[in-house]
Amino acid sequence: MNTAPLFVIIPLGTAFLVSLVGKYYKRSSDVFSNVACCILLGLSFYTLSIIRNIPTHLLVYKIGGWAPPVGISMVIDSLSVFMLVTVNLIAFLVTVYSVDYMNKYTDKWKFYTLFMLMLTGMNGVIITGDLFNMFVFLEIASIASYALVAFGTESEELEASFKYAVMGSVASSFILLGIAVLYSYTSTLNMADMALSLTAKGPAKILPFVSVLFLMGFGLKAALVPFHAWLPDAHPSAPAPISAMLSGVLIKSLGVYALARILFNVFGVTDVILSILMFLGALSMLVGVFLAVGQWDFKRLLAYHSISQIGYVVLGIGLGSPLGICGGLFHLFNHSIFKSLLFLNSGAIVYSVGTRDLHAMGGLREKMPVTANTSLVASMSIAGIPPFNGFFSKLIIIFACVQSGHFGYAFWAVVGSVLTLASFMKVQRYAFFGALGKKRQDVKEVPLAMQISMAILAVICLVASTLVLPAFSDFVTSAAAVLSGGKEYANLVSGAFK
Amino acid sequence: MAAYFLCLVLFSIGLYCVLRKRNLIKIVVGLGIIEYAVNLFFALVGYRARGRAPILSADQVISNMVDPIPQALVLTAIVIGLAVTALIVAIAIKIYEKYGTFDITKINKLKG
Amino acid sequence: MQRNVEPGMTLIVKTITRLTVGLILLFGIYIVLHGHLSPGGGFAGGVIIALSFVHLMLAFGKDVALKKLSAGVASLLESFGALMFLSIAVLGYIGGCFFLNFFMNKGLPFHLFSAGIIPLCNIAISLKVGAGLCAIFTALVLLNKTDT
Numbered sequence: 001m002n003t004a005p006l007f008v009i010i011p012l013g014t015a016f017l018v019s020l021v022g023k024y025y026k027r028s029s030d031v032f033s034n035v036a037c038c039i040l041l042g043l044s045f046y047t048l049s050i051i052r053n054i055p056t057h058l059l060v061y062k063i064g065g066w067a068p069p070v071g072i073s074m075v076i077d078s079l080s081v082f083m084l085v086t087v088n089l090i091a092f093l094v095t096v097y098s099v100d101y102m103n104k105y106t107d108k109w110k111f112y113t114l115f116m117l118m119l120t121g122m123n124g125v126i127i128t129g130d131l132f133n134m135f136v137f138l139e140i141a142s143i144a145s146y147a148l149v150a151f152g153t154e155s156e157e158l159e160a161s162f163k164y165a166v167m168g169s170v171a172s173s174f175i176l177l178g179i180a181v182l183y184s185y186t187s188t189l190n191m192a193d194m195a196l197s198l199t200a201k202g203p204a205k206i207l208p209f210v211s212v213l214f215l216m217g218f219g220l221k222a223a224l225v226p227f228h229a230w231l232p233d234a235h236p237s238a239p240a241p242i243s244a245m246l247s248g249v250l251i252k253s254l255g256v257y258a259l260a261r262i263l264f265n266v267f268g269v270t271d272v273i274l275s276i277l278m279f280l281g282a283l284s285m286l287v288g289v290f291l292a293v294g295q296w297d298f299k300r301l302l303a304y305h306s307i308s309q310i311g312y313v314v315l316g317i318g319l320g321s322p323l324g325i326c327g328g329l330f331h332l333f334n335h336s337i338f339k340s341l342l343f344l345n346s347g348a349i350v351y352s353v354g355t356r357d358l359h360a361m362g363g364l365r366e367k368m369p370v371t372a373n374t375s376l377v378a379s380m381s382i383a384g385i386p387p388f389n390g391f392f393s394k395l396i397i398i399f400a401c402v403q404s405g406h407f408g409y410a411f412w413a414v415v416g417s418v419l420t421l422a423s424f425m426k427v428q429r430y431a432f433f434g435a436l437g438k439k440r441q442d443v444k445e446v447p448l449a450m451q452i453s454m455a456i457l458a459v460i461c462l463v464a465s466t467l468v469l470p471a472f473s474d475f476v477t478s479a480a481a482v483l484s485g486g487k488e489y490a491n492l493v494s495g496a497f498k
Numbered sequence: 499m500a501a502y503f504l505c506l507v508l509f510s511i512g513l514y515c516v517l518r519k520r521n522l523i524k525i526v527v528g529l530g531i532i533e534y535a536v537n538l539f540f541a542l543v544g545y546r547a548r549g550r551a552p553i554l555s556a557d558q559v560i561s562n563m564v565d566p567i568p569q570a571l572v573l574t575a576i577v578i579g580l581a582v583t584a585l586i587v588a589i590a591i592k593i594y595e596k597y598g599t600f601d602i603t604k605i606n607k608l609k610g
Numbered sequence: 611m612q613r614n615v616e617p618g619m620t621l622i623v624k625t626i627t628r629l630t631v632g633l634i635l636l637f638g639i640y641i642v643l644h645g646h647l648s649p650g651g652g653f654a655g656g657v658i659i660a661l662s663f664v665h666l667m668l669a670f671g672k673d674v675a676l677k678k679l680s681a682g683v684a685s686l687l688e689s690f691g692a693l694m695f696l697s698i699a700v701l702g703y704i705g706g707c708f709f710l711n712f713f714m715n716k717g718l719p720f721h722l723f724s725a726g727i728i729p730l731c732n733i734a735i736s737l738k739v740g741a742g743l744c745a746i747f748t749a750l751v752l753l754n755k756t757d758t
Contacts, residue, residue, distance in 0.1 A: 013696050020689040064702070132571055139578045143585060150589055155596035156607050162589050166525060169582050170516060173532045176575060177509070180540040183568070233608045553649065577653050577739070584746045591753050 003047050004061040004074040007084065007123040008137075010036050010043075015116035022109025029109040030099050033116060037092040040119075044084040048475075051081050057478060060129070060496040068129070069190040075129035075493055082329065082479035083126045083257050086336050087249045089460075091119050094248075097344055097453040098241040100446070101351060105152060105239065114151075118144035118245065122253040129493065131179055131189050131262075138175070138254055142168050142221070145250055149238045160237035164230040167220060171227070175217035178210045195266045195490030211273060214262055215280075222255020224314060225284040228307045232291075235306065236299035236356070240347020243299060247306045248340035252332055256310065260317055265482070265489040269320060277318030282409050284311030289419040298346045298356045298431065301423065302339070305382065308416060309335045315413065316397040317483070321404055325480040327396030333476070334389040334464060338381040341457040345375040348446045348454065349431065358427065363436030367443045370451045372432045374458040379428055381461045383421035389464040396468075501542050508535035522590045522600045526583065533579040537572045544568035617671025627669035634662040638740070643722070645732040652735025659736060660743035672751050681752070684745040691737030698730055 014036040022029035051057050059076040062068065076084075095115070102108045121141025128134050146168065150161035183189060185206050186197040198204070220227035231251075235243045263269055263277075288308025295301035313335065316328025348371045349364065350356060365372040381388040384395075394417055401410035445451065466472055482489060512535055515528025544565030552566035590600070597605050618624060642655030667675035723729075 009696065009700060013693070016689045016692040016696070020686065020693070132574075136574060136578070139582075143578075143581055146582075146585055146589075150592075153592060155593070158589055158593045158596060159605050160608060162522070162586065162593060165582065165586050165589065166516060166529060169529055169586075170513070170532060173509075173536045176536050177539065180536065180543055180568075183540075184543040189567070237608075551649075573651075573653055584750075588746075588750060588753065591750070 002059055002061050003043050003050070004059060004076050004127055005063070006043055007040065007127055008120055010040055011116045011120040011123065015113050015120065018109055018116065019113045022112065029112040033095050033112045034092075034099065036116065037088070037095045037119075040088045040123075041092045044081070044088045047076060048081050048085060051076065051078060052474075056492055056496065058492050058496055060493060069188045069193040072133050073129040073190065073493075074127045075192070076127055077482050077489065077492075078478035079257075079261070079329075079482040080126050082333070082475065083253060084123065086333050087119070087122050087126065087253055090245065090248045090336050090340050093453040093457055094241045094244050094340065094344070097244075097347070097450050098239075100449050101241055101347055102239065104351065111148070111151060111239075114144045114148050115242075115245075117141075118148065118250070122249060125253055125258060129191050131182070131191055131194065131266075133189075134258060135172070135175060135179060138221070138258065139172060141250065141254055142172065145242075145246060148242045149234050149246075151239055151242065152237075157237040160230075160233035164234040167227075167230045171217045171220035173217075174213050174220075178213035178217065181206060181210050181213070191261070191266050192490040192493035195268070195487050196494060198267065199487060199490075207267060208272075211263065211267060214259065215276070218255050218259040218262075219280070220255075222251050222259060222314070223284075223307050223310055224255075224280045225287045225307065225311070228284065228288075231307060232300055232303045235303035235343075236297060240299075240343055240350060243302075243347070244340040244343040247303065247343060248336040251306070251310060252313070252336065256313055256317070256332065260483055264484075264486055268486050274318050274320045278315055278406070278409060281311045281313070281315030281318050282412055284308065285315065285416045286311075286412060289416045289423070293419060293423045293426075296358045298349070298358055298361075298427065299343070300356075301358075301427065302342050302346060305420065305423070306335075306339060308420065309339065309382070312394065312397055312413065312416070315409060316400065319397075319400050319404055319406070320484070321400055322477075322480055322484045323396065323403060324400035325483050326476055327393055327400050329479050329483075330467065330476045331390075331393035331397060333467075334381065334393045334461075337457055337460050337464060338378040338388075338390060341374060341378040341454060341461065342382070344450070344454050344457070345371055345378065348450055351446050351450070352443050353440065358430040360437075361431045361440075362434040363432070363440070364443065365432040366436060367440070368445050370445060370455060374454045375432065376428065377458040377461050379424040383424050384417045385421075387465055388461055389467075392465050392468045502539060505535050505539040505542065508538070511535075520602055522593065522602060522605075525602070526586055526590060529586065530579070530583060533575075533582075537575055537579070540568050540575065541572045617673065619669050623669050627665060631662050631666055634665060635659060638662065638736075642732050642736040643729065646728045647722070652732040653739055655732070656736035656739030657743060659740035660747070663740075663744045664747050667747070667751065672748075676748065679744055681745060681748045684741045684748065687741035688738055688745060691734050691739075691741060694737070695731060695734035698727055698734065702727075 014032050018029045018032050047059070051059065057078050061074040063072045063074065098111070102111050105111065118141050121137045121144060124137030125134055125141065128137060146161055146165040149164055150157050182194065185204065186194050188194050188197060216227065223231040235247050238246060263273060285308050288304050288311060292301050292304035292308065295304060309331070313328045313332045316324050316331060319325070346356065348368065349361065352368060353361060353364070355361065377388065381390040384391045394413070398410050398413050401407070401413060467475055509532055512528045512531030515531060516525050519525055519528060544567065546562060546564050549562045549564035552563040552569070554560070593605060594600060599605070638655050638658035638661070641650035641658060642652060645651030645655065663675060663679055666678065
């Protein structure tokens with residue numbers, strides 16, 4: 001059974017159902033959202049098993065029965081199902097977490113409506129095969145995230161959300177301009193059809209212009225340096241579950257995935273684009289980690305580390321070799337897991353202690369054991385300590401750099417990793433180890449639902465390193481094969497249309 | 499060709515507004531100009547020489563028509579722009595309540 | 611608004627509004643229903659329907675307008691419009707495909723009852739857009755009243 005449209009129907013229906021009844025029945029919004037996210041997670045695993053068994057590893061769905069290029073199509077291939085599993089896994093665990101956390105805010109049903117809309121947008125970007133459809137879903141997710149960042153309506157959150165909204169809208173306008181220029185050149189909007197048409201027309205002068213427009217637009221959504229300025233304000237100001245979603249999956253689904261899909265599968269990468277991607281990735285890596293070391297606000301430090309780790313992912317993808325793309329995608333998956341875990345930990349600290357300032361914490365290890373241990377696991381993962389998953393993905397990226405001959409990039413990747421380790425040792429020492437302050441004697445552990453979701457993420461941190469083993473590495477390598485195949489995507493998809 | 503170039507000039511005027519103006523509402527107006535310029539560019543892409551409006555009618559013979567797809571896409575993009583503008587204006591009003599000013603050089607609590 | 615004795619605008623504006631509000635609403639509904647025959651459709655028609663409400667609020671003040679369409683009802687209509695659109699799409703599953711048009715016959719071209727599910731989708735979209743714009747405008751007006 002073709003499950004492609006369900007990934008959009010279920011969250012959209014839940015969003016409007018919660019908006020209808022959530023105001024009147026208090027627990028219904030929790031129940032609906034958690035059930036919907038659970039169903040979505042099951043569906044994404046089911047789709048993974050379907051994709052494995054099909055010889056071409058491709059699921060195509062024509063909306064309304066209209067044949068492309070006239071109609072809109074949904075295409076699920078190995079890369080899409082890789083992203084779908086990531087997004088829905090994090091979304092389910094975050095919804096479980098926010099059952100208790102969002103009691104601190106008013107109007108929980110508004111939160112769940114916006115959350116489900118954001119999930120609709122992210123799923124839609126991943127599964128669509130049509131360029132303008134991708135833009136519409138991108139806007140749905142972005143607008144929901146602007147509103148979610150401002151959810152607490154304190155002065156700092158409003159300022160952060162305004163900056164984020166203005167910069168995000170300018171980026172979306174760049175993307176729309178790029179789509180307009182592409183449409184005027186190829187007169188089709190379907191991605192597979194556009195790839196074939198671009199190959200048939202030969203090298204064009206318009207392609208570098210459109211590539212730069214897309215790099216600016218999607219680069220801002222992915223928080224690449226120099227388009228990163230909104231992230232250190234927006235991610236700390238959002239409520240902790242939303243910070244986990246934003247940093248964990250939104251910048252990857254809207255930014256890195258869309259950029260990779262368009263540059264690799266529709267345009268066909270050239271060496272110039274690859275070297276620009278590698279340079280921007282390395283720059284993000286270093287700028288992020290240098291600015292993170294001096295931060296004393298826990299969530300702001302984590303936000304700067306997000307910029308740095310996305311730099312690793314883009315560096316890996318920009319290498320262009322199959323090993324490099326494997327490393328980049330594996331690091332994308334790992335980063336979603338441990339960064340969401342870190343943001344959920346910071347939310348647990350805010351829930352119990354009430355502050356984000358590292359100076360004001362200390363010795364929380366004795367009072368909050370689950371939070372402390374899971375944050376230790378996540379810190380070791382992000383710093384790249386074996387046997388956690390961060391070590392393997394960073395190792396693959398550094399090997400791929402050396403294999404392609406870019407020794408300079410490998411060196412800076414190692415430097416970035418060392419500085420990440422330093423800054424997380426600072427976090428652990430100030431937040432969890434040390435002496436418990438006098439005011440903090442009655443700090444309690446967070447409620448059970450939050451503990452469960454953090455514990456599950458920590459277990460996945462450990463289990464995900466088995467994805468390197470040959471028995472399970474199919475998950476990442478088949479996704480990487482789609483990207484390194486380039487225009488193969490277009491041939492396979494148009495073959496499936498007939 | 500000149501029409502497309504003028505659209506890009508309008509886009510840069512809007513971009514200048516967003517980057518250099520100090521009042522929050524002027525930034526929102528600049529954002530509106532950017533969206534307007536992009537929509538206009540997209541709608542102009544569909545022009546065909548000596549084309550007429552792409553609407554079938556019972557008693558007229560089908561002749562040269564302009565491309566209807568950009569018109570449908572621009573309709574969607576206008577509605578998206580409307581939603582974003584409404585959200586940003588609401589945020590700006592709440593910022594005025596909290597900070598007491600519309601000047602962005604004074605709204606800078608988040609630093610570092 | 612502080613120096614007026616009664617809310618709203620002058621008597622001339624109020625009289626003309628009484629005459630034109632119904633016409634604007636009717637015009638909006640016409641544009642929605644003929645969306646498959648002439649330019650317009652759900653978005654444009656929904657905006658014009660919302661404009662009739664905004665016209666009422668500007669001319670008579672917010673209390674009179676909110677009695678006609680309160681914020682809760684607008685929110686309800688909005689969600690209902692979206693769910694109607696989604697259920698039309700999901701009903702296509704019975705025919706085999708998402709959004710498939712199987713239960714409305716296509717009819718003769720250029721007549722009002724033709725073109726399958728497009729008129730129903732237009733009505734759903736106009737409900738959502740119209741109610742949404744009314745709700746946005748009401749929220750902005752109420753935001754303005756609470757700070758001073």
